Amino acid sequence: MTQYVWSEDCSEAVEMDDAWVILHPGQFTVTKVNETGGLCWNLLREPSSPDTLTAALLSSYAITAEEAQADVEAFLSQMREIGLIRHAG
């Protein structure tokens, strides 16, 4: 299964108010994500598959497997689009 990981030079998400913020020194950008996005982001430090992330969401939040899967897909697709993650390997 496809695995994803942080793009080069990305760093861990930091908490600000109620959101998580990803700092990207390579691009000098900041990206705001919600709490579940922050959880996924910190797991993506190591190569992770969508299934791993979905399982992590299911163990932390009272949501259905379908909801978790949809959240993970939306998150990964946005992160790919803005260049914060890449295919691992």
Added chain:
Amino acid sequence: MVKLNLQIAEHRFEVTTYAPELADFLSANYLPADASEQPPDMTLVIHDGYGRPFETYDVAASASDGVLLFVRSDYRIDVDEGFTRASVQVHDTFALKHAMMNLYSAFAAQRGWGLLLHSSCIMEREQAYLFAGPSGAGKSTVALLSRPRPVLSDEATIVKIGEGETVVYDSPFRSDSGPPSRREGVPLSAIQLLRQSQHIRRQRLPQMDGLMGIMDKVFFWAADVAQTQQVMRLCHKLATNVPVYELQFQKNDRFWEAISS
């Protein structure tokens, strides 16, 4: 040959130059360092006769073999990556002013000590208030309208970002409000992002908006990603330590009422 010991915020710079005009400029615009047995934080050799007159603010920054290089049409800085020794070559005193800002901002960030922010900063009741905004938003007007309050900077504010303490130092990087005089830091109470308006209103921003406002105002030219990382960490720390406000602002001194209330 002229040798000068200059103080910038908490740091001492030992400068050697053979150009009397450059030595005069530095003596007139910087505080002399306190007499101290401590070795200087950095040793600089400054040469004149470099390059062409000012063309653009763009600086080419690069790193190779342990040396960082910052180049503009009118100056060139070579500094070791530990920021202990630098050679600064300039075209004129205007170039020297900007080269010193460039060097000091890189030095302060590299040490994780603090940032240089494009802003003015005013002291009121032993607290510092920083005002930032796009060109023409009123940074210098704020400084003029705030008299007789002491002006800590009118162009580039030196901010020390420590654990739990954020302090502003009197800046030698000024456009027209005279040289610095205070040696002690002043606690930074608030950051105001200026927006011209028909009203006077001050509103606290979410930390994320504050962070973006601060990142937009940092003077820095990164020679490598590690430096950018350090600058972003410092911006984040500043945005979480100090409240950031939007200040809708008319060009009169009534904005102090909004700040003090």
